[in-house]
Amino acid sequence: MEPGEPVFLDIEGGLVPFFLTSVEERDPRTVVISLDDIDSEEKARRLSGIAVYLPGTRPGGNGMNETDLSSLVGYEVFTPQEQSLGLVKEAEELPMHWVLRLRSPEGERLIPLHEDLIVEIDPGRKRIVMDLPNGLTEI
Template sequence: MIREEEVIYIGRITRYRGIIGEVELQFTNDAFDRGEAEYLVLKRDGILVPYFWEEYRFKNDSTVILKLVDIDTEAAAKRLVGAEVFYPAAAISEEDADTLPSLKALVGFEVSDQQDSSLGRITDVDDSSVNILLSLSSGHLIPYHDDFLLHYDLQKKILQLNLPEGILDLI
């Protein structure tokens, strides 16, 4: 049985494609492209289930089109839409495990300020311009810059920032 602590969240199946069972994975972590596992893990009815892939190709910088083994029909692919997707942590090198793959991987991190007061959980990262914005569950929209970073922990999914005074009052 696969346990939650053995996998890393990498995204969600957002749609199916065509009649041969392909699906689109909107990813926040490209571990599947850097790691060595030949399978992904999908959460199905609260259970983590391994799915081997036949092939994949990138649609854009945040979406990959997957063809999974034994998912050969449109109906089978439709059943996977909405599933959370994980990658086996053991298949990632230690060097990669301690490196943030992209800013999109921050989704789900708990953010705190320099006094360790919780600001909320990151729900979205807008990195479409040089001014990166983090959307928080608390309703705040805050800028991100490496100079603001005090501490982060990939395993605990926490991010501590030293934000400029008054930035939270701009809402």
């Protein structure tokens, strides 16, 4: 990301373009950005917590693209209570969001992939912990 490049903010369900005026990387997982037309602390506070997308990414699945998600194939998905839900067979993009196709002893499952549902991704142990709504795993 460089000053002058666009980013898109999810405002009331629509992606609104803004241009970067500055970019400061605090650590590998934290970037502080300044946006054109956001010139007061009050305006910035109103945007706090809003999803930001880079060009080429789409809403859903953590803002990840298909290449990023393919790296999850082979991971095992668990609930926070350590119940195994299955192995990731494929990441699939549906019209409104991404899903993980899992292989489990009970058969194949589709689980929505959204940042609010992910508790932890552990690449070293190839595991994902997800806090899914009640009843979703019984579908």
